[in-house]
Amino acid sequence: MRTNKVEQFYESGGANFKFLKSFLLTKICSPSGGFVSSVELFLTQLAADDSPGIRARFLGVSSLNIGDLNGMLASVINVSDISHRGLEDANFKVEDVEADCFSFHCIDFEFTEKL
DSSP states (O other): OHHHHHHHHHHTTGGGOOEEEEEEEEEEEOTTSSEEEEEEEEEESSSSTTSOEEEEEEESOEEEEEOOOOSOOBOOEEEEEOGGGOOTTOSEEEEETTTOOEEEEESEEEEEOOO
């Protein structure tokens, strides 16, 4: 099922949205006293402000690495199913393999096509 979600992301054209317009990190205090993080990305096909875009939200983010997000670099977002590795709280690995701006693990993700 997790692999189907990754396939659905790519089949919808998610990899064609290469310009990172927004990177939003949210941390919420959980009842157990820890924090639950999420990352929301807004990516567009072109650098122009009116270019079609996709919004992807990644839930239960861990192992977050953020590099230089300045400028309008073309990104290639790779989403991999890593659930078979048996890592705690990590079903997917998300990384910018082109500009190396960020990478993280997450429990789940959702996306809205072509806004």
